[in-house]
Amino acid sequence: MRSYIEGYESSGKGCYVDSTPLPNEIRRLISNAYCSHGKTGSCSQTRLFLVLDEETDLPVWYGLTPGNVLDLSTISDITSDTFISVGVEIDSMVLDASYITREFLAPYTSDSGKMFSGKSPASCGFQYKTRYHEVKNLIPNAKYEILQNGKAYFAYKKECGLFGKKVDSYIFVDQMKALSWHTEYIEKHWEEFERMSDKEKNWNRVKNGFFILLSNIDTHCEEILNRYIERVDIESVFKDAKDYGNLLPLSKWDKTRVDGKIFSDMLTTIVILLLKKKLVPKGYSIPDFAGKPGSLMCCRNSEDIVNIEMPNMQVKELSRILNIPVPGTLDLNKYSRKIYDPTFG
Known part of the structure; x- marks a missing residue:
């Protein structure tokens, strides 16, 4: 991976970080743990973490961890191992809600030089509903509407303190998503909706499109939203790894063979991503290239x-x-x- 980083235009300075589950029944795999993340029931699984470069959307690091570990130590391990193994020092992260905790925010001081943005959980002391009530009267105001990727969003920035840290709350409502869900809910649950108070009805009208992005980056709403939307590129990488790189199924191997398989799969995924960068703009697909x-x-x-x-x-x-x-x-x-x-x- 180090040779690949040095030979390609990948800085690794601003990175997207996320993971995907690799369910399996391998008895001697130390990165296995029982986990229900993204599943209806618990199963034994390993989680594959990826770090994607912000400029190229290509992987600069990958690693395996037990399926139930999503905490500060995970992020710390990723940051240190990325630097040690491939020489990439991460100074900016775009994270999912699972990682935004009191412990995670601790090192992000005003003079640390490190930046983050991530989705706020709807629990764990993040004042989720409080933020809604603070802006609910502004949501119908077109002054706070922005357009991003063909969608209309209510967008409002509010400076706040969180666990003793200066953090900005970027409050959004995906208006089309919220209205679509609200309309479908009324059609299916009319009697229940009628029994709601006006306060509950107003929240129901926006709640499925309401989300908050937390960041220590002092900028405008459009940039923060764009940073988070681009994070879906990492989901596309996971999909390509599974569709074209034979990442799954993960079975019948001990740790040594699993490590070798994942390494081979990641090299294949990088090749696939580089091919897509050349082929897709010209109207070709990976099956076209293979066939x-x-x-x-x-x-x-x-x-x-x-x-x-x-x-x-x-x-x-x-x-x-x-x-x-x-x-x-x-x-x-x-x-x-x-x-x-x-x-x-």
């Missing part, structure tokens, strides 16, 4: 020289996009040696 060149007829002779047929127009186009010429012949011995020793030839 079209597969039609080339290849014949190997007794001297391990492979003769490759003339590519068709579609293959030539893919070759041009990726800047990888299709050779007429290929010396397997030299090619194999070059794979293991990039300095050869």
Whole structure:
């Protein structure tokens, strides 16, 4: 991973951090733990953590941890291991609600030079409903409306103290999502809605689109919302790793084999992401790349020289996009040696 970081335009300075569960029944895997995160029932699982570079949306670090560990030590371990293993010092994080705790905020002093933004939990002393009541009369006011990714949001910034730290609350309502959920709720639960007080009805009208982003970054609402929305890129990476990198199923291995598999899967995922950056803007997909060149007829002779047929127009186009010429012949011995020793030839 260090060679990949040094050889690619990835700074790792501002990073998205998230994890995905890897359910399994491996008895001798020390990163296993029973967990119900994202599941209807508990199961034994390992969690795969990724750190994505803010500039390139490519992984700069990955790691495994027991499935039920989502706390300050997790973030501390990720930060230190990222620096030790690949030389990347994280100075800004975009996090999910699970990580925003009193302990997490402790090192984020005004002079620490570290920045964070993350979704506020709807519990744990974060004054979630209090913030709603403070802005509820402003929500209908078009003055506080912003547009982001084709959606309209109520947006309001409020400076607040949290666990003794100066933190800004960026309060949002995804108006289309809130109205859609509210309308569906009334249609299905009309009698229950009628029994609500006016106060409860007003909250019901916005609650499914209401969220708060906490940050020590003093900026405008649009930037903080954009930072958080872009965090969904990490979910896309997890999906690509599972769809194309065979990340799951995770089974029938001990720790050594699991570590090797995850390392191989992450290398595959990085290659897939780099291919997508080239292909998608040109209207091609990963299946296009995997399928079209597969039609080339290849014949190997007794001297391990492979003769490759003339590519068709579609293959030539893919070759041009990726800047990888299709050779007429290929010396397997030299090619194999070059794979293991990039300095050869």
